[in-house]
Amino acid sequence: MSFGNSITAGIQSFGLSDSTQRLAYPVLLARAMGTPFNYPSLSNPGCPPPITNIFANPPTRVLGLPDTFCALRSANVPPFLNNVAFPGADVLELLNTNYGPPQPPAAATDAYKLFLLGGRTELQRAREVLPTFVTVWVGNNDVSGAILDTGDAGQAADITPPATFATQYNALMDSLDSFGSIQGGALIGVVQVVGAPYVSQGRYYKAASASIPMLTVLDNCLDSLVIAPGDTVRVLVPVHYGAPIVETAAAGTPQTLDCSNYHVISVTEAVNMITAVVQYNATIQAAATARNWLFVDPNPLLQALAATPGAIRPFPAFPPDPNSTAAPFGTAVSRDGVHPSTSTQKVIAQSLQQAINAFYQSAIPAIP
Amino acid sequence: MRQSVGYALSVLIGAPAVLGAQGFGIYELGSCGMGRAGTGVAAPCGDGSAIFFNPAGLAGLTGWHISGGGTLIKAVGNFTRDSTLAKTDLDNPWIPVPSVYVAYGATPKLGVGIGLFAPYGLETRWPLSFDGRYTGYDNIIRNIYIQPSVAYQVTPWLSLGGGLDVVNGHVELNQRLDLSQQVIPLAGLPPGTTFAQFGIAPGTDFANVHLEASHTKVTGGHFGAIAKVSDRFSIGARFLMHAEIDYAGTATFTQVPTGVIIPTTVIVGPDTIPAGTPLDAVLQGLGVFTGLLPNQAVTTTITNPEQFVVGVSYKPMPGWTLYGDYQYTWWGTRFAALPINFSNPATPSLLLNTYYQNTSDFRLGAEWVKNAKLTLRGGYLYNTAAAPPETVTPLLPEGARNELTAGAGVALSPKWSVDFAYQFIKQNDRRGRTRDLSGATSPPVARTTTCSRRRRPGTRAAPCSRATCPSGTASPPASSRLA
Numbered sequence: 001m002s003f004g005n006s007i008t009a010g011i012q013s014f015g016l017s018d019s020t021q022r023l024a025y026p027v028l029l030a031r032a033m034g035t036p037f038n039y040p041s042l043s044n045p046g047c048p049p050p051i052t053n054i055f056a057n058p059p060t061r062v063l064g065l066p067d068t069f070c071a072l073r074s075a076n077v078p079p080f081l082n083n084v085a086f087p088g089a090d091v092l093e094l095l096n097t098n099y100g101p102p103q104p105p106a107a108a109t110d111a112y113k114l115f116l117l118g119g120r121t122e123l124q125r126a127r128e129v130l131p132t133f134v135t136v137w138v139g140n141n142d143v144s145g146a147i148l149d150t151g152d153a154g155q156a157a158d159i160t161p162p163a164t165f166a167t168q169y170n171a172l173m174d175s176l177d178s179f180g181s182i183q184g185g186a187l188i189g190v191v192q193v194v195g196a197p198y199v200s201q202g203r204y205y206k207a208a209s210a211s212i213p214m215l216t217v218l219d220n221c222l223d224s225l226v227i228a229p230g231d232t233v234r235v236l237v238p239v240h241y242g243a244p245i246v247e248t249a250a251a252g253t254p255q256t257l258d259c260s261n262y263h264v265i266s267v268t269e270a271v272n273m274i275t276a277v278v279q280y281n282a283t284i285q286a287a288a289t290a291r292n293w294l295f296v297d298p299n300p301l302l303q304a305l306a307a308t309p310g311a312i313r314p315f316p317a318f319p320p321d322p323n324s325t326a327a328p329f330g331t332a333v334s335r336d337g338v339h340p341s342t343s344t345q346k347v348i349a350q351s352l353q354q355a356i357n358a359f360y361q362s363a364i365p366a367i368p
Numbered sequence: 369m370r371q372s373v374g375y376a377l378s379v380l381i382g383a384p385a386v387l388g389a390q391g392f393g394i395y396e397l398g399s400c401g402m403g404r405a406g407t408g409v410a411a412p413c414g415d416g417s418a419i420f421f422n423p424a425g426l427a428g429l430t431g432w433h434i435s436g437g438g439t440l441i442k443a444v445g446n447f448t449r450d451s452t453l454a455k456t457d458l459d460n461p462w463i464p465v466p467s468v469y470v471a472y473g474a475t476p477k478l479g480v481g482i483g484l485f486a487p488y489g490l491e492t493r494w495p496l497s498f499d500g501r502y503t504g505y506d507n508i509i510r511n512i513y514i515q516p517s518v519a520y521q522v523t524p525w526l527s528l529g530g531g532l533d534v535v536n537g538h539v540e541l542n543q544r545l546d547l548s549q550q551v552i553p554l555a556g557l558p559p560g561t562t563f564a565q566f567g568i569a570p571g572t573d574f575a576n577v578h579l580e581a582s583h584t585k586v587t588g589g590h591f592g593a594i595a596k597v598s599d600r601f602s603i604g605a606r607f608l609m610h611a612e613i614d615y616a617g618t619a620t621f622t623q624v625p626t627g628v629i630i631p632t633t634v635i636v637g638p639d640t641i642p643a644g645t646p647l648d649a650v651l652q653g654l655g656v657f658t659g660l661l662p663n664q665a666v667t668t669t670i671t672n673p674e675q676f677v678v679g680v681s682y683k684p685m686p687g688w689t690l691y692g693d694y695q696y697t698w699w700g701t702r703f704a705a706l707p708i709n710f711s712n713p714a715t716p717s718l719l720l721n722t723y724y725q726n727t728s729d730f731r732l733g734a735e736w737v738k739n740a741k742l743t744l745r746g747g748y749l750y751n752t753a754a755a756p757p758e759t760v761t762p763l764l765p766e767g768a769r770n771e772l773t774a775g776a777g778v779a780l781s782p783k784w785s786v787d788f789a790y791q792f793i794k795q796n797d798r799r800g801r802t803r804d805l806s807g808a809t810s811p812p813v814a815r816t817t818t819c820s821r822r823r824r825p826g827t828r829a830a831p832c833s834r835a836t837c838p839s840g841t842a843s844p845p846a847s848s849r850l851a
Contacts, residue, residue: 040567077548077564079571106632106643113631118548118569119647120628125569130454 001131002026003094003122004188006087007348008137009112010039012334012341015050015061016087016112017042018074023342026083026135028349032367038078040116043071047115051335054328055243073115080129084122086112090141090160091168094122095175123175130181135352137188137298138172139165139280143273144193144338152262153199153238154269162279169280173287186294186356189281194236194270195302197329198337200315202235202259205242208316209257215249221259225267233274236265239315239337246316294359301351305332305344391673391699391724391754392490392509392764396439397421397467399787403775404733405747407691410594410604411681415787416469419483419517422592422606422677423529426479426519432472433481437787439465443492449499456498463491477521479529484514487608488672490764496544499571503720504763506542511535511611511672515590530591536584537613539668541708545661547574547626547647553654556637566634573624574651579666579708581617587672600683608675610702619666619710623648623657665711673702679731687737691747695729699754720763724754733773743777745789770794 002008009016010024018041021027030037047070049062061067088109117125126134142160149158160168176182193199202221209215224234241263249255259266265273281297288295305311313330315337329337332344340348350367357364395406398417411425412418415435418425441463446455471481488511494500512535519529548564548571564570588609595603628647633640641650651657679693700723708718733747753767760767775789 072561072565073567075560075562075565077562077570081569110632110643111634114634115567118567118572118628119631120569128569128571 001126001129001134002083002085002137003126003134004085004137005089005141006085006109006339007140007345008083008085008135009087009116010345011087011339012336013050013052013054013339014059014067014336015046015048017044017046017049017071019044020046020050020342021083023345024083025345025349025352026085028346028367029135029352029364030082032349032353032364035082037082038080039083040081041074041076042115043074045069045071047071047111054239054335054337055247057244057247070111070115081117081125082129082131084117084125085137086116086122088112088141089122089138091138091165091172092160094138094172095168096121123172127179130179132181132183134176134182134185135188136172136176136185139169139190139284140193142280143190143276144196146269146273147193147196147199147236147238147265148240148338150238150240150263153241154236154265154273155262156269156272159273159276162276162283165276165280166283169283169287173291177291184293184360185288185291186296186352186359187284187288188352189284189295189297189299190277191302192274192277192299193338194233194265194273195299195306195312196338197312197314197333199236199238199265200242202237202257202264204314204316205237205246205257208246212246212249214252214254215246216254216256218256218258218260221257221264223259223267225271227271227274233267233270235259235267236270238263238265243315294355296352296355298348298351301347305347308332391697391703391727391766392488393675393697394439394465394487394489395729396441396465396789396791397485397487398435398469399437399775399789400745400777402439402791403745403747403773403777403787403789404691404735405731405749405771405773406729407679407693407731407733407747408604408681409592409606409677409679409693410602411689411691412604415785416471416481416483417467418519418529418592419469419471419481419515419531420467420485420487420513420590422594422604423481423515423517423531423590424519424527424592424594424604424606426471426473426481426517426529427477427521427527427594429471429473429479430476432470434470436466436468438467441465447494447498447500456494456500459493459495460491461493465489479519480517482514482516484512486510486512487675488513488611492763496573500761500763501544501573502546503761504541504543506540507763508538508540509670510538511613512537513611517590519592525596527594527596528592530589532589533587533609533611534584535587535611535613535672536582537611537615537670538582539580539615539617539670541577541579543577544573544624545575545577546570547572547651550574550656553656553660554636554639568628568647572626572628574626574648575657575661576622576624577661578620578622579617579668580620581615581666581668583613583615585613587611587613602681603679604681605676605678607677610674610698611672612702613670613672615668615670617666618663619708619715620663621657621661623651626651660712660714662712662715664715666708667711668706668708670706671702673698689735691731691733691735693729693731693733695731695751697727697729697754699724700726703754720761721759723756723759725752725756727752727754741779745773745775745777747773749773 008026010021012020021039045062048067049065051059051061053060088107142165146154146158206217206221209217221235224232226232245255245257285295311330311332332341334341353364353367396402397420400413400415401408401417401421409422412421416433443460446457448455465486467485469483473479489509491508494505514534515531517531521527548568550563552561590608592606626647630641630645633643675697677693677695682690703722703724706720729751731749736744749771751769755766771791771793773791777787779785
């Protein structure tokens, strides 16, 4: 049984369909385990169809369909689900027993609550199965809202306070304990979302300005703070803010990128996000330790990917990369700059397979 | 006049509700016969139960014989769902199965009698949390047979008997309807689009169906013969005709709250369903209960199969009698499906495919008349299963069984006697489906779908449906019963 959000559900390029769901890490892991594993298959081209070019305005999607398009669930509906993850889920939404009031503010991802879970919660759907082994990867959306916020990126209001997170996460674990059937699990930590290429460091814009005469990047985009040897926090520019500026300048209209703008994530805001994630992961690790479950921190894996040439590609890149449309953010990240690509989903599954085998002395076959 | 009282208490573990015979047959129709595993077609008990076990046995009776009794059946057991290994316990009440026989030896050669008993019937009651509730969670088939019978001793060694079968049949079925399997009653969606395709989870109850129907008719007859080869050895046979009963009754639909709140705004063609709308209100708005599932007349046909029994009895020494019977029952011919037809054309008919097989019973029994006051009995029987593995359902998770019986008859006075019997039943686990394979509760329907996009600060991925929406194991076996 897999709990989670968009990564666990299998979103790629801000789209979800059977083509991406079947490549999600829990599906690959379950296949290696040899256990039946049902996920809420969405017919192709998806709900919505994945993005083909994020830099178009609006971004183009498979078959040229709009982002409001939603293919229905496949007609062959399984009697129960093993992957109950739904995109947009934060820890609180796993805890809600229904979707009546009081509820968090409406979100575009609410449709997944209907189309994937039928108006029930992850916990409700999971309880139908009486799972014996679970993976839980939640918490990313408790902080990722700060990089995706088109109103004021990086603001503290988009981040679940660590103390609140701890309360909610522990309540979630208590709920899982109440199943009475779970014999083990793997708790996966929260990703340091400031590393997602959706938010590029200001220095890359500065570098790009050398190739775009009409683009002026102020020096405040080079602000940084060394928080540990070899670990520097820098100003971050979200794609939804930076890309139109670059596009306009490249078209010949003078543009200035001022990183004091509220759309830009300041060093202070970035540090706040990093600190929150560290505290989240301390909570998750403690929950795993208390149950003698496996804890997996995904960040070393992602840092290793970041060190791999071409795996994670900052935006904007100059000179232009011929692969910028196919893999605008690198081969490790899908075309939305946030969600893992197919190859990274496999790397995550392989990492989990190895960690589970090591922790539980199991013999799950390797994932090819 | 001799009167007897029989009392049977049955506890059946793992094979809900039906005892001693395959399918929904019941063979515990007299404590004397039950004590010797239902044997006696060649030499029925003298309590009048010969009306059922072999009407030829009425010949040669002297005076009046009146017996009354019943079997109390308590079925216990559980059903294990293959997918989750979750066990659900059967929730059956004590079920009384009455039997009354009145027989009269009019002359040394002529006997008459009338019997009332229930050779076919079942009751299964499961909790509403059970996945099999969509097939039926509280089901009753009750067939009361009234058999006026006559027998004549044609020769000193041959007796023949027979009579009419008047059957009162009663059927009740309670089941839930699963919203996920229903076709959405809106034009515009691709034909056959179900609520499941909008994400509604399998196992979302939205309606309760109560079906109840009865009918009484003369369905046929029953016949028997007994040949006394010698004072020690007899051969007997009987035949019970099939009983086809056309039931007519009512179907009552009631709404069951789903408790589901629509979590996103959905636009279906010209209609908009705002986020936060209870799904139950949506169903009412679609006219599901007024147009598709109104209360209405219902009909069904169930045929009780023929039974043919042949057997022998042998007295190896004074006081002792041994019995051996074989029974063949035409389940495969008579119970291939259970159709339920609704009068409203918009309400789809139901069809439970059973594909039963003809079955065999092998019975061995013994009786020892210790003295004028006490008779001891015992027996063993084995029967094959009527339901093939692929059609076993929680409605009737029957199977092949081994049974051991013991009983006693005590003469309280020259005119009164009482009989007891105990039966142990062993049925192996059966795997089975909890849902009807035929599925069919889906009205025609639909339009196009959309969900509105509302945005929570900090989110981006935007799924919405749009106007373009294109697109068990029946358990344990071992039981006991007292009769």
